[in-house]
Amino acid sequence: MTKYILKRILLMIPTLIGVAVLIFFLMRVVPGDIVELRFAGESGSASRETIAIERARLGLDKPLWRQFLEYMGGLARADLGVSMWTGAPIIEEIKLRFALSLELAILSTLIAVVLAIPLGVIAALKQDTWVDYVVRLFSIAGLATPSFWLGILFILMLLVVFKWLPPMVYTPLWVNPWQNILQLIWPALAVGYRYSAVAMRMTRSAMLEVLREDYIRTARAKGLWQKLILTRHALKNAMLPVLTVVALEFAFLMGGLVVTEQVFNLNGLGLLFVEAVAHRDYTLTQALVLLVATVFIVVNFFVDLAYAWIDPRIRFR
């Protein structure tokens, strides 16, 4: 098991380096740079000298390979540097937004799991009855509804029915929990519905497969309690693929909620990413992509560990 874990950790490194290299060059291929964009906003064109000085200050005048080596060197020292646009340390820029995105992701996951697992199990047990059809329609509708549109509908409903709008400024959980929940519950519901649909479908099909296994028949033949068969034998085995989709969705939520954040006016990682790309803020974009990729890879790693832990066959492959 230790060997398996070590191997998995070592395999994470080349992927992360690949992501770092990819985003470094991807950003340089995107036309326009931060200096041009900054001066483009001002009336009259800035003199060439000013532009050259600004470029030199940001280190953009150096040859590409120098920039690349310095960037990789910084990463090796775990130094993300400062944002090119604001000049603030990147850690500071990201901190509060990371907290918001993480909280929203956790809240949505909770909503999704609480909805998905019972409904998915019921649909599988009652396959091809009206219960199954209703649950499936509910989940397919969840997949089809854009979360941002659902968000708009929520806001509309709150406005029209309750004449109330969720608070617009983010209050961290540790400052005022009630205010915080009031703000985040709506986006979490809008996102959680789609998310639960993904997990529900996986629960249903995994349960359908597991319920056909021989060991379930054996358990039934032994006269075991139906409830015990479901929880101990079936659900435990069906949870593996569900765990995978939940984890992948969670990783996705950490940076992919751009549109929902826009609708609810939340300053999360997604919007920060859009701003960073729009400003051609190389350092911030690179740091964000690496952060999101790290979350994705680490979550995947834990899923694989959980797999290996639950299913010994995987460990020895």
Next chain:
Amino acid sequence: MATLETFVDVTEPTTTRSWRTAVIDFCKQRPLGAIGAAVVVLNLVVAVTANVISPYDPLATDYGAMLTAPSRAHWLGTDAFGRDVLTRILYGSRTAMLVGFSCAMVGATLGAVIGVTSAYFGGKVDLVVQRVMDCFLSFPLIILALAVVAMLGNGLQNVIAAITIPMIPRAALVARSSALAIREMPYVDAARAAGFKHGRIILRHMLPNVMAPYLIMLTAFLGQAILLESSLSFLGLGVSEPTPAWGLMLRGAAVQFAESAPWMAVFPGLAISLAVFAFNLFGDSLRDALDPRLRTQ
């Protein structure tokens, strides 16, 4: 070899006939899927005939009729420029279908080819291809799409590229895992022993056998592409005004005037949901039909 080809020709009529019965069976056994397929067809018909069936010109502004509520003249009301919402939704299905089908076809096909090739060669090639795919996969889909749009600029072709590129590694992953099993099949060995080129074995012998996961992926991608296009357009990074597109219709004024003119925010979203819903409904039933493990016993 010649005999092989003639053999295929001889069996062809039976396969077409079984296709027709397969379609009829599908409709009988999976009514939900058939409804989904019908809505998809309806959507396609609307997309093709939008210029004939629309009551107004999608670009015509009418400042005398701004933000009017649904009425007999404007069934779904008008937007902030006095444009007819129904007309713009009908025309919007053109954008949605175009983006949906082109992204899904190109994305799923390229992904399948890469995945099958990776599985066929195995070893080092497989390892390298998988690592590269991992790099792309660890970028969230919408962020990769954003980067591509930032690089190429707005516009329909660029949006299609931006949505297609992130789909390729996802399709490759699925195709690879099914192709890994096929690689060990005797007929692949036979083809190799017969001295066929790698390309021919991959395209003619292996690809057709990952058809089931390919079709499932294709239908799933159709819905996802439409959703992604509407998200990008909503952010102002996709199709640009005045092209009628559903996501674009939800942007700006639709949110601003949501309280006084909710039809602007409600109907385009319904159009997106209905289209994606139909694709998913069809795709789901297709998956159940193609995957024997999920059939009722």
